[in-house]
Amino acid sequence: MAAELRLSRENLNAPFLQKLGEISGQNVFACYQCGKCSAGCLFAEHMDVLPNQVIRLLQLGDEGVLAARAPWVCAACLACSVRCPKGVDVARIMEALRQLALRRGIMPVQLKLDREFPQIALVGALRKVTP
Numbered sequence: 331m332a333a334e335l336r337l338s339r340e341n342l343n344a345p346f347l348q349k350l351g352e353i354s355g356q357n358v359f360a361c362y363q364c365g366k367c368s369a370g371c372l373f374a375e376h377m378d379v380l381p382n383q384v385i386r387l388l389q390l391g392d393e394g395v396l397a398a399r400a401p402w403v404c405a406a407c408l409a410c411s412v413r414c415p416k417g418v419d420v421a422r423i424m425e426a427l428r429q430l431a432l433r434r435g436i437m438p439v440q441l442k443l444d445r446e447f448p449q450i451a452l453v454g455a456l457r458k459v460t461p
């Protein structure tokens with residue numbers, strides 16, 4: 331994550347934010363930081379940045395969020411998306427972040443796949459690393 335964040339109009343118009351909006355179909359500026367997404371996320375304790383914090387960093391135009399582990403820890407369970415009172419589909423934003431990170435060759439986690447994994451877990455894990 332970026333050590334320093336400068337707020338500017340340029341940040342808010344960053345191409346990566348526009349691309350994220352295209353991929354996810356979501357408007358991160360609709361979020362008013364109630365925190366319900368993070369409160370309902372079963373995987374939050376394993377994330378370096380909580381789901382609502384991911385959205386906040388995006389609102390601030392912080393591209394460093396592409397290096398966060400959180401989108402890779404996300405299991406796409408949709409609990410956050412269902413809970414959001416503003417209709418922000420956080421799970422789709424996490425997916426879009428993974429896509430953007432992969433396109434830039436950013437992979438902040440190591441996937442260790444075991445043959446004993448249930449098939450659905452293998453398919454889910456491999457889907458994450460497929461651009």
Ligand code: SF4
Pocket residue numbers: 367370371372373374381403404405406407408409410411420421424
């Ligand atoms: S979709 Fe991801 S971020 Fe949302 S609640 Fe599930 S694990 Fe958490």
Ligand code: SF4
Pocket residue numbers: 360361362363364365366367368381382385413414415416417418420
């Ligand atoms: S639940 Fe929705 S409005 Fe609340 S912090 Fe999460 S994304 Fe923002």
